Amino acid sequence: MRMVTLGELTERTGLDVLEHLAREVAVPVVDGMQAQGDLLLVPMGMLGHVGLGRSWSPHPRWQDVPPEGIELLRSTAGGNPHTLVADPQQCRWTDDVTDPTGLAIGALEATAIAYLIHPEHGATGIAPGRYLVRRQRERALGAPPGRLRSQLFRGGNQFVCD
């Protein structure tokens, strides 16, 4: 199987990456855990205590990844999106997940290679399988006491936005 290059992928999806990223390089396909900036893809098999669906409904609502892809995350300042793209009917996505860390934004199930594209990080291939997608957090070091709300609800943690 021939691997696609970043250039081919951006042409096929219409998604842009920054100029400095090498377009002629083949996009690696990874079947294990991988990080794209502030997102982590973890094979479901690596995780305990994480379930698809919610306590009141164990069956997650899947949606097919449409031709234009799904934006999994975009930083609060309207910044760069992580977009999941795949061939038709080869990948589905759900945000019906239960994750005790509170970091999951959803899960994907790919039956063929899917791709995650980001303007600064380029593209990465995702081998067929089920993955949980998590955000990255950091401890807000020395958060002043006035930030009670964030301390109460997230233990003084905040999401990383790259």
Add this chain to the structure above:
Amino acid sequence: MSAREFAYEYADGYERVREACALRDEWLAYGLSTRPAERADAEDAVGEIYRLLGEAPPRFEWVASPAAALDAVRDEPGFRGGPLRYTDRPQTARASPLPDRLARMESALRHRLGEAVAEPWTPPWSHRGPLPPGTAAEEALAAGLPVQRVLRTAVGDALKASVADAVRAAVRHSVGTVPGLMTWYGQHDAHWVGHYDVCARVGAARYRAQDAAELRLWARLARATGWWWAAPGRCVMAERPTAVRTEPAPAAAYGEIRLHRDDGPAVRFADGSTVHVLHGTVVPEWVVTGPTVERIHAEANIEVRRSAIERIGWGAYVEQAGLELVGTADDPGNPGFRLSLYDVPAGAWGRPGRLLLTVNGSVEPDGRRRRYGLGVPAHLDDPLDAAGWTYGVSGQQYAQLVRRT
């Protein structure tokens, strides 16, 4: 003609959308203008607004900046609004302070204009959500979205992000607020004035004659001047800034900007009052002119602290702050780069913690890789545990990371 008929008429109106975007950019230019105020025009428009409120034209007093204006009006009760209580009794409303009546007039106008550009009814099963960020306006139109929705995103929201959220909020933050004191924003009202003006000019809305006339007054002000303050018989007008430095906002789809300047103030007024902003984050002047470890450790605001550290660089910060290295490890999935975990003493950032220094998995446009620091809990001793914690996995699991970009 109803709003719905307008939508059909221009369902294929790519030309209209392009025209709207060009008009939006004109309004953005007014919002960012650094020319001296066109005083006669501004005074005339304010005089008309006073007349609509049943007041005689005021005496005008021009100052160089919002900060100077605030000094002039701070202790003058005439510029204050009344107590915050709702009333629709006309007599009470007539008797309320002038700033209240002015605010009510403006807000009622915006409400009526908003109704005039309301989106036509569409079936509930059709696409109703906001435009996905980054959708080109033409594309959205082709997908069947009503032209009003497209204009709201491509013109209204875009101008609001650039003018109100980026510039006005930064100036507001730096001059401070005075409870009860009501301010009108001149050029920084360009977001709503511009949106309603553009909608009418591309044929997506038609306003009643009186509303159109009132909108023209606000539009004249937005094209002519900076901020202003109104009291009976007296109006304090501030000049526009003399310099405004911006950069494109991240992933700007509709020409959005944010303030940024790293070798001086992003906004400067003629009297020397300034606003310092780094990539959209309002910071004290020292962050731009002289960031030091001492000042960083005395700073309570996390965003300011991060901006200041990034000014001197995470590596240099760790060195200058004398942070003690707890451990290092190869960064799995990021060959050739290491994770370094440092102890942050309680005195430095308010409470004990640790700092994980990592190297980005992708190169920057300048060919280098960015180092950056992440706060982690103080109990973590192993860099792999610390890196794993940021994603909610164990250090052992993080060690299996195959690739990082």
